[in-house]
Amino acid sequence: MNPSLAVTATTAAPGLLTADGLTGVVFLIMVATTITGGIIACCARRLVRAVAGLVVCFIGMAALYYFLNSPFVAMMQMLIYVGAVCITIAFAIMLAAPEEKVKHGPSSPLSGPLGLITAGIVAFGMVVMALRTTFTKAPKVNGGSVKEIGIQLLTQYSMVFELVSIVLLIAIIGALVIGRAGRSK
Amino acid sequence: MQTISILSLHNSLQTYLVLAALLFGMGIYGLVTRRTLIGMLIAAELLLAAASLNFMAFNRFTAPDPTVGQIFTLFIMAIAAAEAAIGLSIVIAVYRNYKSIDTEDLVELKG
Numbered sequence: 001m002n003p004s005l006a007v008t009a010t011t012a013a014p015g016l017l018t019a020d021g022l023t024g025v026v027f028l029i030m031v032a033t034t035i036t037g038g039i040i041a042c043c044a045r046r047l048v049r050a051v052a053g054l055v056v057c058f059i060g061m062a063a064l065y066y067f068l069n070s071p072f073v074a075m076m077q078m079l080i081y082v083g084a085v086c087i088t089i090a091f092a093i094m095l096a097a098p099e100e101k102v103k104h105g106p107s108s109p110l111s112g113p114l115g116l117i118t119a120g121i122v123a124f125g126m127v128v129m130a131l132r133t134t135f136t137k138a139p140k141v142n143g144g145s146v147k148e149i150g151i152q153l154l155t156q157y158s159m160v161f162e163l164v165s166i167v168l169l170i171a172i173i174g175a176l177v178i179g180r181a182g183r184s185k
Numbered sequence: 186m187q188t189i190s191i192l193s194l195h196n197s198l199q200t201y202l203v204l205a206a207l208l209f210g211m212g213i214y215g216l217v218t219r220r221t222l223i224g225m226l227i228a229a230e231l232l233l234a235a236a237s238l239n240f241m242a243f244n245r246f247t248a249p250d251p252t253v254g255q256i257f258t259l260f261i262m263a264i265a266a267a268e269a270a271i272g273l274s275i276v277i278a279v280y281r282n283y284k285s286i287d288t289e290d291l292v293e294l295k296g
Contacts, residue, residue, distance in 0.1 A: 024192030042215030115217030123210025144251025
């Protein structure tokens, strides 16, 4: 690890019962939550359990966003991902009732190991790249508070903001059109 | 080389990057091995979440303007919501026509 990136450059390790130590414990719990949720989401046989794992993973990630000084994004993560996306996926599972077919078995006996190898290579490459690179740190020009996010959204990024709104509107209309087509009544 | 205690890991950029890499690997594994469309969509959400985590980590530790990464992550969330809405309505339409969302049953265009 590159110590120059440690923000509070602590020379001594924080004790377990100090405020810093307890923060570290909570952080480790949330990292474990995120990883556990991710593993459930990608490996569970039944899709309902996979969605539940996704919810757990996103809750852990919201906590990580809180650790990254962004309570607003953490709140949006809970609202949008946990509250909207996961619930929508759960609705689709209930509507489509996709029982994973166990009678056919896996599509190919190689698909599991090959997927594991592919994912392992990609993740290993990214980990090595993250640990070997020295990232230079730029001085902050503002605090990144909610107020500053709002100012940036309505000045510098107002065009992108409007475009995303249009994309969402078209997505809603498109979802309605596709979902309705072919209905008998 | 200074050793960083395991309790102060939340103050290091590399922790978040490694975690995002693990999530990305899980997403790719799910995308490759899942056999239903909804399962693949769940894996794609994991990939997007990993990308968001990277953005937020760099935003916190290296970026000069700490609002940019947060705004980018918010846009990623909006795009992910749009993607989920469209993808799931396609899944419902496919299910209505084929009575299945298993990718191995959708082979009508297979030569």
